[in-house]
Amino acid sequence: MSDTGDRQGSRRRPDRVALAVAGIALLALVARVVSLGDRPFHWDEGRVGYWTLRYLESGAYSYRPTAGGPFLYVVNRQVFALVGASDASARAVVALVGGLLPLAALLFRGALRDDETVALAGILAVEPLLLYYSRFLRGDVPAAAFGFVAVGGIVRYRQTGARWGLYLAAAAAALALASSGFAVAYPFLWLLGGLLVLDEARVRGAPRAAVARLDEGREWFRERATPLARALFVFLGVTLFFFAPRAGGMGTGLFNPATFPDVVAAAFAGAAEQFAGVRVAPRLDRGYAGGREFIPAITGYVRTALATSWLLVVLGLLGFLRERYRRGSRAVVNFGAYVAGFGVLVFGLAAMNAEPWTAVHLLPWLALPGAVALAAGGRFLWTRTDRAAPARAVTALLVVALVAGGAGSMAAAAYGPAGPGSAYAQYGQPVDDPDAMLAAAAAAMDGHTDGADVVYVGSEFATLDEYRDPPVAAADQAAWGARLPLQWYFERIDAETRSVRSPSLLTGDDPPVIVTKPTHRAAVTERLDGEYEQFELRLGLWNRDVVVFVQQ
Secondary structure (H helix, E strand, O other): HHHHOOOOHHHHHOOOOHHHHHHHHHHHHHHHOOOOOOOOHHHHHHHHHHHHHHHHHHHOOOOOHHHHOOHHHHHHHHHHHHHHHOOOHHHHHHHHHHHHHHHHHHHHEEOOOHHHHHHHHHHHHHHHHHHHOOOOOOOOOHHHHHHHHHHHHHEEEEHOOOOHHHHHHHHHHHHHHHOOHHHHHHHHHHHHHHHHHHHHHHHOHHHHHHHHHHHHHHHHHHHHHHHHHHHHHHHHHHHHHHHEEEEEOOOOOOHHHHHHHHHHHHHHHHHHHHHEEEEEEEEHOOOOOOOOOOHHHHHHHHHHHHHHHHHHHHHHHHHHHHOOOOOOOOHHHHHHHHHHHHHHHHHHHHHHOHHHHHHOHHHHHHHHHHHHHHHHHHHHHOOOOOOOHHHHHHHHHHHHHHHHHHHHHHHHHHHHOOOOOOOOOOOOOOOOHHHHHHHHHHHHHHOOOOOEEEEEEOOOOOOOOOOOOOOOHHHHHHHHHHHHHHHHHHOOOOOEEEEEOHHHOOOOOOOOOEEEOHHHHHHHHHOOOOOOEEEEEEOOOOEEEEHHHHHH
């Protein structure tokens, strides 16, 4: 009778680890949604936001590698239709994914100790670069998060046999591919990491153990052929949903059953061919203008990772060294370190430039050994010092001071204004808030029906087309990019735009809004008859100043 009561009591006892991880995830969500729309859109956010607005209006969409993965376009179209388009709503999906990422730590529970599981959730919640780009409209954080969940699902399935882990892994892998082109590298990194884990037995002088692991793996696949086949269908279904074109009418589209064979071909073969043609083939060309030499590419990537996430890098190295060279080394911890290590090479070479967001793809993997080091440090402080000794109090105060200082710098980076000295902000991040200009522009455009609402003036902004659908022609890419992120903001207020190469070409009635460079300010002023208010905006961290004339 007492045994039954003990079992019932254990069932009622709360799972402290799960509660701790859930609490951390809740705090992570709050940290990501607070003041989510305060920072102006980066030029890359403006590009994604603009194309999503165009998709919302036309209903037509097809995957274009130059515009990024389809995940944010497909999901944000529904968000905009439901709650409207704003800086905050556009970033909400990324913030949600980043905020829920700490819950993925529970997938590794069992492979990690309980304190390591909580430490992993804490790192994923507060890591500064993850926090910054969880509040940013790019697919890097979703891709990294979904990739991490994919491996976590496999780990959970192998530990418990619960098939939901396998199906979760399949769906997450497809979502990672739909979020960012960088995710194409994930399977290769996972394969390399897995091979190195298998090879550890040979390195330690037990080659038969490595062979036994291979035999065990083959047997594991044979015994689970049916759930693996179902997982493959889950992967293909999610991939089809996101990469399939949308017609916006009666053409070839996902929701037109008559065109389903063409949709399947476009979602799989067509998408792969486009990606290879845009992202892979040019990099294999020796004359590729965007290519970089090996050493500068890797050192630039390492500098970026150290400048933005040096503490996690240190924790990851310490955790790997501690785990790799002890008895009972755990495969999942070493796997994370290997994936992160090879990722430095792969992403360093794959990235056009060593932008801060490219380091995001390494951080969840580095967090695995980092959590081991963090938890081990906590256990050491707790068990090796006398609770009544002054040294323990001093040590605790030092730890609290370090954590508070790190939290302060993290908050300043995530919520403070961007500037040229920021390690987290990329060059295309505007410094000035455009809200006052947009309010004045919306008022000036109200009731205007004669000609374009916004005219871009100067060769720096002049394009042959206004590009209401991607891709942008090569000849116009520089000028179209120089306007970013204004396309997003003007499209939100339904502005019609055009451009002229010189102030002398301004003809007809004065447009409500004119955008130009400071060098053309005097010439534009001379051409205007009405009264205009001038707004000076810095559309980048440096050397991207514009002047916006708004009719009063």
